[in-house]
Amino acid sequence: MAEPLRLLCFDLDDTLWPVRPVIIRAEHRLRNHLDAVAPEVYRRLSAEDFTAFREARLAADPSLRHRLSALRRLVLEDALRTVGYADAEARAVEAFEVFFDARNDVAYFEGTLEALEALSRRYTLAALSNGNADIQRLGLDHLFAFHFNAEGVGAPKPQPAMFEAALQRAGLGPEQAVHIGDHAVDDVQGAAAVGMKTVWVNESGAPWPGPGPAPDWTVPHVPALLEIF
Ligand SMILES: [Mg+2]
Structure with missing residues (x-):
């Protein structure tokens, strides 16, 4: 007999909330903060300068590609130091906090929190994200038994590390x-590769793009999971 389903793992960005407006607003708040406390940054540096700082940091340490918080903090530090702040590191930490606060202020897709509440009464829920959303700051820690991200695990999805960490933590087979x-x-591809079942959240109703086998289920949004699980 097949083992019963016990663990539901969730992606965060663009699964529980649309991420683009969150990042745009967080970058806007960061810019306002810097304009107030370090106006030289945006007066003297262009978008190309920021891209150059970013690329130099990534070239020096490729692991920063999935350590998004550290990367953003270091780029801010480079910018602040370049325009002449001796205390660039402390200022970068403070500026990052402004960004990170806004990054964790999200507008959930309709009905999503209610669906997670209902599912959390029947299953163990986990969050698996390549991004740097923070479950505690989001106020979601009462719903998720545990969470992993690319920064903590050391490898982003679709690599198996994050999925395997979740299975190990839950003490379950895929x-x-x-x-x-x-x-x-x-x-979908990443989770299927370790043998987990998969749900594709396909808000736009696009055809399955592949590659690899289609997901076990496709839903337009998280509340539709209540019809499956
Ligand atoms: Mg996503």
Whole structure:
């Protein structure tokens, strides 16, 4: 007999909330903060300067590609130091906090929190994200038994490390777990590769782009999971 499903893993960005408006607003707040406390930054540096800082940091340490908080903090530090602040590191930490606060102020897709509440009464829920959303700051820690991100695990989805960490933490085999996410490769292909069941959250109703086998289920949004699980 098949083992019962016990663990539901969720992607965060673009699965529980649309991420683009969150990042745009967070960058806007960061800019306002710097304009107030370090106006030279945006007066003297262009978008190309920031891109150059970013690329130099990534070239020096490729692991920063999935350590998004550290990367953003270091780029801010480079910018502040370049325009002449001796205390660039402390100022970068403070500026990052402004960004990070806004980054964790999200507008959930309709009905999502209610659906997570209902599912959390029947299953163990986990969050698996390549991004740097913070479950505590989001106020979601009462719903998720645990969470992993690329920065903590040391490798982003679709690599197996994050999915395997979740199975190990829950003490379950892959056939007892399902991963739910919007990304065909990072979420669906990655989870299927370790043997987990998969749900593709396909808000736009696009055809399955592949590669690899289609997901076990496709839903337009998280509340539709209540019809499956
Ligand atoms: Mg996503």
